[in-house]
Amino acid sequence: xxxxxxxxxxxxxxxxxxxxxxxxWTNERIVEIPIIWKIVNEFKGKKILxxxxxxxxxxxxxxxxxxxxxxxxxxxxxxxxxxxxxxxxDLIVSISTLEHVGWDEKPKEPMKIxxxxxxxxxxxxxxxxxxxxxxxxxxxxxxKLIKGGKIQFTKQYYLKRxxxxxxxxxxxxxxxxxxxxxxxxxxxxxxxxxxIEKK
Numbered sequence: 001x002x003x004x005x006x007x008x009x010x011x012x013x014x015x016x017x018x019x020x021x022x023x024x025w026t027n028e029r030i031v032e033i034p035i036i037w038k039i040v041n042e043f044k045g046k047k048i049l050x051x052x053x054x055x056x057x058x059x060x061x062x063x064x065x066x067x068x069x070x071x072x073x074x075x076x077x078x079x080x081x082x083x084x085x086x087x088x089x090d091l092i093v094s095i096s097t098l099e100h101v102g103w104d105e106k107p108k109e110p111m112k113i114x115x116x117x118x119x120x121x122x123x124x125x126x127x128x129x130x131x132x133x134x135x136x137x138x139x140x141x142x143x144k145l146i147k148g149g150k151i152q153f154t155k156q157y158y159l160k161r162x163x164x165x166x167x168x169x170x171x172x173x174x175x176x177x178x179x180x181x182x183x184x185x186x187x188x189x190x191x192x193x194x195x196i197e198k199k
Contacts, residue, residue, distance in 0.1 A: 007031060007168045009159070014038075016166075021057050027187040031159055031168045032095045032133040033058060035193060039093065039131050046090035049123065051080055051132075052097025064089075067097075080116040088125035094132040096188070099139040110141035114151060121196060130196040135188030137181035146192065147177060153194035161189045 006013040009031075017024055017033040024030045037055060040048060040063075048063035053070045055061055066076045066083055076083070080101060102112025120130055136143055145151045160171045164185060176190030183189065 004167070007159075007170075009035060009157070009170055017058075019058055025166060027166070028096060028133070028135055028161070028191055029054075030166055032191065036093050036095055036131060036133065039129075040091070043091040047087060047125065049085070049089045049092045051092065051094040051120065054095040054097070055093075081112060081119050083119060083123070085123055088128065089123055090125050090128050092120050092123060092128070092130045094130075096133055096135055098132055099134050099142050103139040103141065111145075113139070113142050114145055117151060117196075121198065124196075124198040126198060128198045130194075132192075132194045134192045134194060135181060136176055136190040136192060137179050138188070143177075151194075153192075154197040155195040157193040157195075159191045159193070161185050 006015050008014070014031070014034050016030045018030065022029055024033065033055070037059065040055065050061070050063060050065045051067075053065050053067040053072060053075050056065060056072070064076060064085075065074060066078060066080060068077060068079050071077060080098075098113050098116055101116045102109035105112070124130060134142065142151070156173075158171050158173055158176045159168045160176050160179070161168050166185070176192070179190035181188060
């Protein structure tokens, strides 16, 4: 395998994810999907919720999907801040979705992402885990909430796009905290992979 076919995350080689849907070779999906899909597979047989209908476009999935806007079979069309479930989830994942909450809506509600994450915490079973990917530089208010410690993760990791042909490397917070969305490369130039663990 040529080095160009993978990136390194947590000292492991992870294959870039190439797919014609949403042209993943042009954007952050190329790294987000393999990271999150690996975690989903580790929780097979457990209660899983995906916020934002992303993975079902690439794989056959058999868990709950919450998406306010995308109408599809099996998708729960509710606002993430109002969502309530009759059971708790072992894993909640979200791929580049929460940055839109309250930001791409009218009127804008900059704090809505904070309340969305707070509500998702309530949906977690003891020992459960939330894993989200968030592009930096897209939602300026979200970036401020993260920088100011208002949105907190148990663990967080960072990826930075380093080339026109969409190569990524794992970096530190200082390497991504001031990156712009769409500059110098199209779409996300920096990502946070945020993990919340419930004791």
